[in-house]
Amino acid sequence: MPVLKNIGSLATCAPGAGQSDIGVIPDAAMAWLGEAIRWVGAERDLPAEYAAWPAEDAGGRLVVPGLVDCHTHLAFAGWRQDEFEQKLLGRSYLDIAKSGGGILSTVSRTRSAPETELLERASGFLRDIARLGVTTVEAKSGYGLDLETELRLLRVYRALQLTGPCRVVATFLGAHTVPAEYRSDRAGYIDLVIDTMIPAVAAQGTARFCDVFVEESAFSVEEGRRILRAGKSAGLQPKLHADQLSSCGGAELAAEVGAISADHLERISEAGIAAMKRAGVVAVSLPLASLYLGHQPLPARRILDAGLPLAVATDFNPGSAPSYHLPFDMMLACTLQRMTPAEVLKGATLIAAQALGLQGQVGSLEPGKAADFAVIDAESVNHWMYHCRPNACARTVVGGQEVWSAAI
């Protein structure tokens, strides 16, 4: 039951108001009991009942809600650094894929990796991620593309939910791409996803969402519709990788199937923005992926002007975004997407939590919510994102428990 005092400024990121309203309280204090926040406000207003609670000192630093990375592909085997060089030298994605590279090379390595090895590696990533101030991570399967490996990846995420240090939310992404053995029978693979994988994933109880990569090079709108509907009937809420490389109706499909979020959206149409707004779908931007691929980022200002909530996440994966540095990604959301630091912070906390259906538990600093927060060694939100240090996070707390503390 500590009280954190001497907080230079605290951003509550509470709901209501617009995305740029992050509820900054100067000279703040915050008290929590067990896993939950009890009180947040200006230190001079701290109620007498907390006076005897053990005090901790934030050293005049900034306190923000624990960051939420609402889109990652956390568990996989191997890397693809040679492909990185080949792409820089001008080889096309298709050319690389034809010579056995791309997603399918990660799939073949992941299939042959033992569960313990995948778990140990993802667990190491998660420890690093917690040090950056991130407290909740969404993690997708999708590097198995066969029943056994997809279930193995989801079991890895269940194990991480128990060991931490971050909260983990799992998504089934069997429809990431068509695996090599089904190249001449894509209908057969879609049947496998719908008739075998989705029921098995639902029975194992390890995933909350069902995601589909809706793209000309992956799955069509019609195929995505069938898979997402089947997932929904089995209790898995829809999510989409949509409109990344072409404007092919992914955002509109997200609205039609009642998806919780549509992610990427670099090529979203005006009709897609309007449909998502009507259906209450959260837009998720992935600036690191836009940067690595050299693509025009999504039209953030048009999305925000339309009144759509816009989350910011990394898309951490071994191909198009091989970094899980969410604070760096947040700086990119400012510079590439022309979002303000306040809009970005709310996008990587409360709105990211909304993209996971967790806005009632995490994503803002308010009484009753989880005591998930980060102490940032910066004088303000603007200064933190503008200066972009290797790691400005001095301390990370998840559910009232410290999981990282820098020696400063």
Ligand SMILES: [Zn+2]
């Ligand atoms: Zn992704």
